[in-house]
Amino acid sequence: MLRRHFTRLAGAGALASAAPALLRPACAAEPLKVGFLYIGPVGDFGWSHQHDLARQAAAEHYGDKIKTTAVESVPEGPDCEKVMNDLAASGHKLIFATSFGYMNYVIAVARRHKDVFYEHATGYKRAANVSTYNIRFYQGRFVQGVIAGKLSKAGLAGYVGSVPVPEVVQGMNAFLLGMQSVNPQARLKFIMINGWYDPPKEGDAAKALIDQGCDIITQHTDSPAPLQAAAGRGIKAFGQATDMAKFAPNTQLTASVDVWTPYYIRRIGDVMAGTWKSTNTWGGFEAGMLKMAPFANMPPAVAALASETEADIASGKSRIFIGPIKDQGGTVKVPAGATMDDAALSSMQWLVEGVEGKLT
Amino acid sequence: MLRIEPRGCESKFWRYASPLLALVLTGVVSGLIFAAMGRPPGRTVYTFLVMPLLQQDGLQALAVKAAPLVMMGVGLSLAYRANVWNIGADGQFILGAICGGGMALAFPDAPAWAIFPVVVLAGIIGGMLNGGLVAWLRIRFNANEILTSLMFAYISQYLLVYLVTGPWRDPQGYGFPQTAMFADNTLGPRLVADSNLHIGVVLAPLVAVALWLMLERSLLGFQFRVLGQAARAARFAGFRESRLVWVAMLISGGLAGLAGVLEATGTVGQLTPNLSPGYGFTAIIVAFLGRLNPLGVIPAGLLLALTYLGGDAAQISLGLPNAVTGIFQGILLFFLLGCDMLLLNRVRWVSGGTRAAR
Numbered sequence: 066m067l068r069r070h071f072t073r074l075a076g077a078g079a080l081a082s083a084a085p086a087l088l089r090p091a092c093a094a095e096p097l098k099v100g101f102l103y104i105g106p107v108g109d110f111g112w113s114h115q116h117d118l119a120r121q122a123a124a125e126h127y128g129d130k131i132k133t134t135a136v137e138s139v140p141e142g143p144d145c146e147k148v149m150n151d152l153a154a155s156g157h158k159l160i161f162a163t164s165f166g167y168m169n170y171v172i173a174v175a176r177r178h179k180d181v182f183y184e185h186a187t188g189y190k191r192a193a194n195v196s197t198y199n200i201r202f203y204q205g206r207f208v209q210g211v212i213a214g215k216l217s218k219a220g221l222a223g224y225v226g227s228v229p230v231p232e233v234v235q236g237m238n239a240f241l242l243g244m245q246s247v248n249p250q251a252r253l254k255f256i257m258i259n260g261w262y263d264p265p266k267e268g269d270a271a272k273a274l275i276d277q278g279c280d281i282i283t284q285h286t287d288s289p290a291p292l293q294a295a296a297g298r299g300i301k302a303f304g305q306a307t308d309m310a311k312f313a314p315n316t317q318l319t320a321s322v323d324v325w326t327p328y329y330i331r332r333i334g335d336v337m338a339g340t341w342k343s344t345n346t347w348g349g350f351e352a353g354m355l356k357m358a359p360f361a362n363m364p365p366a367v368a369a370l371a372s373e374t375e376a377d378i379a380s381g382k383s384r385i386f387i388g389p390i391k392d393q394g395g396t397v398k399v400p401a402g403a404t405m406d407d408a409a410l411s412s413m414q415w416l417v418e419g420v421e422g423k424l425t
Numbered sequence: 426m427l428r429i430e431p432r433g434c435e436s437k438f439w440r441y442a443s444p445l446l447a448l449v450l451t452g453v454v455s456g457l458i459f460a461a462m463g464r465p466p467g468r469t470v471y472t473f474l475v476m477p478l479l480q481q482d483g484l485q486a487l488a489v490k491a492a493p494l495v496m497m498g499v500g501l502s503l504a505y506r507a508n509v510w511n512i513g514a515d516g517q518f519i520l521g522a523i524c525g526g527g528m529a530l531a532f533p534d535a536p537a538w539a540i541f542p543v544v545v546l547a548g549i550i551g552g553m554l555n556g557g558l559v560a561w562l563r564i565r566f567n568a569n570e571i572l573t574s575l576m577f578a579y580i581s582q583y584l585l586v587y588l589v590t591g592p593w594r595d596p597q598g599y600g601f602p603q604t605a606m607f608a609d610n611t612l613g614p615r616l617v618a619d620s621n622l623h624i625g626v627v628l629a630p631l632v633a634v635a636l637w638l639m640l641e642r643s644l645l646g647f648q649f650r651v652l653g654q655a656a657r658a659a660r661f662a663g664f665r666e667s668r669l670v671w672v673a674m675l676i677s678g679g680l681a682g683l684a685g686v687l688e689a690t691g692t693v694g695q696l697t698p699n700l701s702p703g704y705g706f707t708a709i710i711v712a713f714l715g716r717l718n719p720l721g722v723i724p725a726g727l728l729l730a731l732t733y734l735g736g737d738a739a740q741i742s743l744g745l746p747n748a749v750t751g752i753f754q755g756i757l758l759f760f761l762l763g764c765d766m767l768l769l770n771r772v773r774w775v776s777g778g779t780r781a782a783r
Binding site: 143144169189259260 | 481482486599688695699733734740741742744
């Protein structure tokens with residue numbers, strides 16, 4: 066199994082040497098066709114919605130120089146390979162695959178269509194014609210945590226989780242570290258729904274967390290259902306991926322808003338200019354890829370503290386995963402003074418002290 | 426008032442013409458809807474039903490998509506004919522994938538000729554175990570198999586989630602919920618090199634023919650049909666109902682397990698939490714669309730697979746939202762089942778007086 070993994074990497078290396086010949090500027094007369102795969106419907110008003118807004122913005126930016134195609138609700142299985150093959154066969158030269166589970170299929174399709182460039186969001190496998198890109202969502206979680214720490218009377222927040230991948234683990238840990246930075250006794254409960262978009266399940270998870278005594282809710286799933294469930298119980302919550310204030314105007318404290326537009330515009334431009342290269346991008350506040358929705362439904366002092374935290378993270382003054390950090394068992398995972406690096410963050414599979422519940 | 430009554434006799438002509446009529450009606454009605462959405466109706470219907478076949482590797486994609494649906498649909502139609510309502514094919518599919526996939530993960534270095542049959546057999550046994558438990562619960566405790574088989578589907582799904590997020594998680598996978606990729610020699614042969622045309626594509630129609638022969642030409646098949654149509658008569662005739670329930674659940678479970686292991690090794694190449702995009706539930710539609718006849722399940726499976734591919738094509742080439750695929754499938758099923766219903770029944774206007782006289 067290990068061998069197979071390495072064969073794959075070796076194959077990617079061989080591809081890399083052939084890449085420069087493929088980097089030809091697109092013909093000016095013909096628009097560049099750009100494809101997008103979404104895990105949910107564009108009407109999820111969360112993750113996929115935000116990607117689609119960026120697609121529309123890029124389409125507007127380039128006008129008739131590009132033509133974009135969006136395919137929504139593509140399952141993370143053999144179907145997505147078929148969709149990507151069809152996109153390549155119908156002349157799409159750049160394909161954005163916006164869910165983690167597309168990863169192995171992206172690599173397989175990229176091997177077959179070497180003249181097509183692929184951009185895979187949130188994955189970790191790259192090839193000469195496959196880049197990966199992601200947002201440092203955990204930065205937004207920390208800001209949310211600071212707000213929650215100030216507002217939660219019980220000192221107990223609920224986290225509607227999706228799938229226990231490192232991105233979500235980082236989110237839970239960053240949220241609680243944010244809470245504990247203003248309330249050292251703060252705790253966090255979570256429920257994983259084992260999916261990214263399932264409004265009834267998301268709402269039920271939020272209600273279950275509230276029943277267990279959580280008086281503030283945050284979510285790592287894509288629909289506004291947890292926010293609405295919180296609104297129904299009269300407690301505050303955070304939006305996810307996009308500003309969800311219109312779904313619960315008196316409930317949303319803020320939301321971490323994913324900003325994909327500049328990245329999409331830049332990468333499309335790179336393909337048109339013939340300068341596209343396989344890269345790994347992981348940006349947050351500092352790169353303009355993440356921002357917080359307006360702070361609302363909280364005292365001005367808390368809003369000011371939240372703004373300050375956001376600015377400190379953007380400037381690099383606050384680094385979030387800085388020691389000492391203990392895991393649930395009390396073992397010191399990050400010694401005092403040390404900071405976790407990206408490699409450690411990317412494979413994070415332990416929860417900080419104060420998170421209740423196990424990952425698996 | 427309107428009354429629906431059986432026609433008593435079935436028209437030979439309409440038996441074969443009714444699916445065609447349904448297709449035409451689907452074309453007309455969905456065409457009207459597309460036109461109302463401002464899309465060229467002819468081209469849109471064409472995109473759904475024809476274009477997927479003309480695309481590069483279109484037939485191949487259709488075969489791969491239809492294979493698990495047909496395989497499971499055949500098993501389910503057999504069970505349903507005997508009034509054994511196995512709703513949990515999805516769980517049997519997943520348990521088959523777990524058992525077969527587990528073998529593939531445990532023996533990555535075994536030679537292909539030895540390991541692949543073991544993988545497939547383990548898959549079948551996994552599905553049978555799940556199906557057998559349902560049969561046992563029904564026979565031993567008289568537990569309704571609709572409920573138990575459906576609940577086992579959730580148990581299987583959560584077992585899969587537990588395994589791929591826990592003990593079977595790929596150590597090199599950065600903690601993502603998936604197993605390692607199966608070794609190449611465990612994946613089984615391909616009909617065409619480098620494609621995902623796995624042996625299930627050939628097995629599915631063979632299984633359909635075999636079960637059709639069994640159902641129509643053997644004593645066991647006769648017993649199945651009698652049990653489904655007149656359970657009391659079957660008991661008077663001395664057919665052992667419990668044995669038939671066992672056979673129905675083991676066959677439909679085993680076939681779902683086979684479909685599952687072939688999907689895992691043939692097209693996915695690893696175990697992931699979302700291995701089944703609801704194939705087991707779609708197969709229920711396929712079974713009924715094929716009129717619970719194993720041979721009829723083949724075109725039914727192909728048709729449903731085609732509409733899924735057509736949905737992708739419509740999104741790519743026409744920019745239609747995915748919800749339109751659901752509408753199109755709904756219209757298609759509505760007319761297929763509606764035409765069927767009117768083929769076997771007639772709707773009559775009965776005045777109140779006539780009714781009282783009866």
